[in-house]
Amino acid sequence: MKRLSTVLMLFFAIACNNANHKENSKNDSVTLLSRGAYQQDVMGKKVDLFVLSNKNKMTVYITNYGGRIVSVNVPDKSGTFVDVVLGYDSLKHYFDRKENYFGALIGRYGNRIAKGKFELDGKQYQLAINNAPNALHGGPTGFHNQVWDAKQIDSQSLELSYVSRDMEEGYPGTLTVNVLYRLTDDNSIEISYKATTDKKTVLNLTNHSYFNLNGAGSGTINDHLLTINADKFTPVDSTLIPTGILADVAGTSFDFRKSKAIGDSVNSSSEQIKNGKGYDHNFVLNRKTASDMELAATVYTSVTGIKLDVFTQEPGIQFYGGNFLDSSLLGKKDLHYSYRTAFCLETQHFPNAPNQHSFASTELVPGKTYQTKTIYKFSVQ
Numbered sequence: 001m002k003r004l005s006t007v008l009m010l011f012f013a014i015a016c017n018n019a020n021h022k023e024n025s026k027n028d029s030v031t032l033l034s035r036g037a038y039q040q041d042v043m044g045k046k047v048d049l050f051v052l053s054n055k056n057k058m059t060v061y062i063t064n065y066g067g068r069i070v071s072v073n074v075p076d077k078s079g080t081f082v083d084v085v086l087g088y089d090s091l092k093h094y095f096d097r098k099e100n101y102f103g104a105l106i107g108r109y110g111n112r113i114a115k116g117k118f119e120l121d122g123k124q125y126q127l128a129i130n131n132a133p134n135a136l137h138g139g140p141t142g143f144h145n146q147v148w149d150a151k152q153i154d155s156q157s158l159e160l161s162y163v164s165r166d167m168e169e170g171y172p173g174t175l176t177v178n179v180l181y182r183l184t185d186d187n188s189i190e191i192s193y194k195a196t197t198d199k200k201t202v203l204n205l206t207n208h209s210y211f212n213l214n215g216a217g218s219g220t221i222n223d224h225l226l227t228i229n230a231d232k233f234t235p236v237d238s239t240l241i242p243t244g245i246l247a248d249v250a251g252t253s254f255d256f257r258k259s260k261a262i263g264d265s266v267n268s269s270s271e272q273i274k275n276g277k278g279y280d281h282n283f284v285l286n287r288k289t290a291s292d293m294e295l296a297a298t299v300y301t302s303v304t305g306i307k308l309d310v311f312t313q314e315p316g317i318q319f320y321g322g323n324f325l326d327s328s329l330l331g332k333k334d335l336h337y338s339y340r341t342a343f344c345l346e347t348q349h350f351p352n353a354p355n356q357h358s359f360a361s362t363e364l365v366p367g368k369t370y371q372t373k374t375i376y377k378f379s380v381q
């Protein structure tokens with residue numbers, strides 16, 4: 001009996017050691033998703049899984065449920081493919097597991113609106129309070145939970161469209177949205193957004209992909225080196241609503257003007273780090289032009305040698321360090337998506353702009369077309 005328990009203990013020790021090893025090394029296997037696991041009717045519409053691939057054999061899997069990027073397989077420095085985004089193996093897990101907006105298209109309003117209230121032309125609008133006491137990411141039935149109409153244009157591009165009815169999730173105007181995902185031969189994912197409305201409304205579209213450049217589920221991202229092209233950020237109150245001030249990053253934990261490990265000051269005692277429970281802040285991008293495509297951020301890890309450059313036409317970027325992920329979360333290939341094992345770089349207008357009139361306007365009026373583009377470019381170094 002004693003021998004048996006010793007053998008069992010030894011077995012557990014080896015198993016745990018292996019599991020820990022998996023947590024801290026790279027996860028270098030390409031994800032092969034089953035299309036069937038995504039093909040289902042949801043709200044009377046057909047959900048499917050689409051794949052984009054380029055001449056370098058890079059692949060991007062996207063479902064029209066929430067317009068979500070499910071998997072991005074990029075070559076690392078040794079040519080091995082690594083899946084660098086978080087997501088689920090099957091559609092049903094987007095319903096039965098915790099909502100983290102994995103890979104989703106976010107709308108109508110990415111990020112928070114204070115108390116879920118705003119005013120347009122003297123009229124008050126009230127949104128759902130889904131992140132008490134505020135509204136977050138377009139509400140419970142925001143664009144991340146809608147079935148988009150999908151048209152695969154060719155092997156490298158997918159067009160998604162969605163018509164959001166007047167007063168859907170409390171926002172005025174019928175909004176027609178069109179998003180083009182394009183995988184280019186230089187290993188970039190281009191996301192082009194377009195929208196029109198029939199009544200004045202507010203709008204702030206983004207994509208909520210979570211990245212881990214050592215492979216989804218391979219452990220912390222605190223060793224990733226981050227650069228953000230921003231001299232200023234928007235400090236927040238304890239509910240993550242910007243105070244309205246544009247603060248200098250110089251001398252703070254938010255200075256990523258030169259490449260710095262994400263983990264360097266993620267546990268600092270600064271009030272802003274406490275408010276965000278780590279990094280969950282909007283950076284004010286340094287821009288040479290009002291809205292041309294410019295480099296916003298770069299992330300690099302020496303483990304795989306994978307580098308991500310984010311280019312955008314937007315004025316801001318939300319850097320979120322995965323503070324709400326926890327090890328109970330089982331992702332693709334049954335890997336655990338633990339605390340701070342992924343980061344998001346959500347290009348956007350500033351949070352709460354509808355109530356903070358010193359921020360660039362997020363209003364869209366009939367007759368005008370909202371148009372913006374963001375590029376996530378992968379390379380090795």
Ligand code: GLA
Nearest residue numbers: 100101111280318320324344
């Ligand atoms: C955004 C928010 C975070 C969090 C994540 C999703 O990035 O800023 O606070 O809500 O989405 O968990």
